[in-house]
Amino acid sequence: MPNPTAAMLVIGDEILSGRTRDANMHFLAGALTEAGIDLREVRVIGDTPQAIQDAVRALGAAHDHLFTSGGIGPTHDDITADNVAAAFGRAIGVREDARAVLQAHYDRAGIELNEARLRMARIPEGAELIDNPVSAAPGFRLENVYVMAGVPQIFEAMVASVLPTLTGGAPLISRSLTVERGEGDIAAPLADLAARHPALSIGSYPFQRHGAFGVNVVIRGQDAAEVDAAMGELAGMVG
Amino acid sequence: MPNPTAAMLVIGDEILSGRTRDANMHFLAGALTEAGIDLREVRVIGDTPQAIQDAVRALGAAHDHLFTSGGIGPTHDDITADNVAAAFGRAIGVREDARAVLQAHYDRAGIELNEARLRMARIPEGAELIDNPVSAAPGFRLENVYVMAGVPQIFEAMVASVLPTLTGGAPLISRSLTVERGEGDIAAPLADLAARHPALSIGSYPFQRHGAFGVNVVIRGQDAAEVDAAMGELAGMVG
Numbered sequence: 108m109p110n111p112t113a114a115m116l117v118i119g120d121e122i123l124s125g126r127t128r129d130a131n132m133h134f135l136a137g138a139l140t141e142a143g144i145d146l147r148e149v150r151v152i153g154d155t156p157q158a159i160q161d162a163v164r165a166l167g168a169a170h171d172h173l174f175t176s177g178g179i180g181p182t183h184d185d186i187t188a189d190n191v192a193a194a195f196g197r198a199i200g201v202r203e204d205a206r207a208v209l210q211a212h213y214d215r216a217g218i219e220l221n222e223a224r225l226r227m228a229r230i231p232e233g234a235e236l237i238d239n240p241v242s243a244a245p246g247f248r249l250e251n252v253y254v255m256a257g258v259p260q261i262f263e264a265m266v267a268s269v270l271p272t273l274t275g276g277a278p279l280i281s282r283s284l285t286v287e288r289g290e291g292d293i294a295a296p297l298a299d300l301a302a303r304h305p306a307l308s309i310g311s312y313p314f315q316r317h318g319a320f321g322v323n324v325v326i327r328g329q330d331a332a333e334v335d336a337a338m339g340e341l342a343g344m345v346g
Numbered sequence: 347m348p349n350p351t352a353a354m355l356v357i358g359d360e361i362l363s364g365r366t367r368d369a370n371m372h373f374l375a376g377a378l379t380e381a382g383i384d385l386r387e388v389r390v391i392g393d394t395p396q397a398i399q400d401a402v403r404a405l406g407a408a409h410d411h412l413f414t415s416g417g418i419g420p421t422h423d424d425i426t427a428d429n430v431a432a433a434f435g436r437a438i439g440v441r442e443d444a445r446a447v448l449q450a451h452y453d454r455a456g457i458e459l460n461e462a463r464l465r466m467a468r469i470p471e472g473a474e475l476i477d478n479p480v481s482a483a484p485g486f487r488l489e490n491v492y493v494m495a496g497v498p499q500i501f502e503a504m505v506a507s508v509l510p511t512l513t514g515g516a517p518l519i520s521r522s523l524t525v526e527r528g529e530g531d532i533a534a535p536l537a538d539l540a541a542r543h544p545a546l547s548i549g550s551y552p553f554q555r556h557g558a559f560g561v562n563v564v565i566r567g568q569d570a571a572e573v574d575a576a577m578g579e580l581a582g583m584v585g
Contacts, residue, residue: 121549123385124518125376126564132390137364146362148397151371151388158387181530182550183537223533242554258552279363291420294462298422310360310393311421313497315481325365 110145110329111274114166117151118159118177118187119257130259131176135266142270143278143329144172154178159190167194167252172273174266177257179246181223188247191254192231202230205245212243238268277329282338286345289313289320296344297324304337306330349384349568350513353405356390357398357416357426358496369498370415374505381509382517382568383411393417398429406433406491411512413505416496418485420462427486430493431470441469444484451482477507516568521577525584528552528559535583536563543576545569 115135121127132149139146147170152158159178167173178187192199205228206220213220227244230236237246237253239261246255246265255265286293290313301309307328314321324341328334354374360366371388378385386409391397398417406412417426431438444467445459452459466483469475476485476492478500485494485504494504525532529552540548546567553560563580567573 120547121551121564122371123375123388124379124520124566125372125374125385126520126549127551128372132361133364133367135364136362140363146364147392149362149388149390153386180550180552182533183540184549218528218530221530221534223537224530226533260554281363281365289457291457291460291463294420294422294465295460298462301422308359310365310423311419312360312366313419315497315499325360327363 110143110277111171112145112147112169113139113172113174114147114170115149116159116162116166116173116175117149117257118154118175119151120153120184122151122177123153129176131257131262134259134263135174135176138266138270140279140281142273144273154184154186156186156190156193159187160194163191163194163252167250171251173252174269175252175254176262179227179244179254179256181226181244185226187254188229188231191249191252195231195249195252197231197233197249199229199231201225201228205230205236208236208243208245237265240264240268279327279329280331280334281325281327282334283323283325284338284341284345286322286324287319288322288345290322293322293324293345296341300337300341300344303340304328304333307333307337309337349382349516350410351384351386351408352378352411352413353386353409354388355398355401355405355412355414356388356496357393357414358390359392359423361390361416362392368415370496370501373498373502374413374415377505377509379518379520381512383512393423393425395425395429395432398426399433402430402433402491406489410490412491413508414491414493415501418466418483418493418495420465420483424465426493427468427470430488430491434470434488434491436470436472436488438468438470440464440467444469444475447475447482447484476504479503479507518566518568519570519573520564520566521573522562522564523577523580523584524560524562526558526560527584529561532561532563532584535580539576539580539583542579543567543572546572546576548576 122129234247234249241261310325312323361368473486473488480500549564551562
């Protein structure tokens with residue numbers, strides 16, 4: 108059975124302006140690969156209602172799962188929840204269970220649950236809350252879209268609570284070999300190897316270190332025995 | 347006059363599998379902002395012909411400039427040039443000026459320009475070469491699409507040679523203020539400030555440091571005087 112597919116949508120002007128370097132894409136990519144879910148596409152867009160709605164519709168329809176990051180805080184530029192709701196034609200408003208989670212959190216901290224913070228309890232109709240063990244304000248799942256925070260510590264905690272609920276396919280086995288030669292020297296044998304193993308993904312990643320060229324060759328696949336066999340052939344060809 | 351707009355397409359299975367953490371998006375975002383070009387969207391896709399062609403067509407048509415990163419090396423999984431050519435319905439083959447650049451480079455290094463390396467001289471019809479001062483193999487511009495290497499050192503060098511040829515709008519001025527309060531405490535004054543200055547982009551980026559919450563507020567705009575005025579109002583409201 109083929110693995111489930113996924114896409115990710117990173118939302119935030121601060122990424123596109125270069126102010127902030129996104130960390131969530133790399134984290135999610137690794138976590139999904141381990142879980143046997145194929146991440147097929149990531150889009151990064153700004154805090155723009157139409158861009159969010161268009162991307163949620165397109166990526167949600169094209170993949171089994173869509174994960175979003177960013178734009179669910181208390182300020183005026185946090186517009187993800189409203190636009191995910193709009194993408195599905197759902198109503199959105201403050202929900203009592205989300206308000207209760209926030210109320211308990213801020214009561215413990217002795218902080219007022221003011222109108223801005225209450226924005227974080229706005230949840231689209233029919234959505235399921237995603238637990239936030241760091242700062243209480245929940246994410247949510249609406250259909251196959253998982254809406255999560257942009258702050259990496261919170262994003263990672265939300266992913267940890269969501270992933271076990273998804274049915275993953277076979278995890279991808281990955282083996283790598285560092286070859287101290289130019290990429291062009293091993294391109295022909297690599298192409299032969301790839302042709303002999305169409306079920307495997309064979310990638311080559313050149314580097315330059317202390318003035319010398321080298322290549323990290325990575326062989327990935329779901330069948331560990333075939334990955335190991337191909338790695339043996341590779342070592343024989345370039346070793 | 348509004349700034350020119352841009353999109354970026356990052357191509358490579360290794361990014362989506364989590365093996366490699368992309369660095370080029372963050373670099374390009376900063377460089378474009380400095381040059382007064384608005385980066386509106388980034389897509390990350392795998393080494394898949396149809397995905398590359400679809401994304402090149404969609405993003406190239408929607409923006410003034412499209413920058414791609416990755417997939418122009420000598421190996422079988424380097425398929426970017428062929429699929430950018432296909433997206434524009436152009437022929438592609440080894441071009442003599444590109445071959446001459448590679449031949450000179452490998453002659454100097456005493457390395458054979460073999461068939462695999464010669465793949466890097468395949469350039470779509472009508473394209474203009476982009477200089478690669480690091481490892482010779484050129485990138486290219488075809489219409490409004492700039493095709494560049496994935497290795498960060500080479501990508502950055504190619505961006506440096508491309509950027510001066512583009513007409514940028516006014517560079518974005520950016521000022522920031524760190525506020526040692528919870529984001530929810532300043533959300534209402536921030537929304538007021540944003541409403542009073544529709545020409546500015548006002549973002550708030552929460553952090554947690556040594557157990558205390560704080561917010562970096564960033565005000566961006568093309569008019570330095572208005573940015574400074576808004577920053578003064580902000581300091582008065584939350585200081």
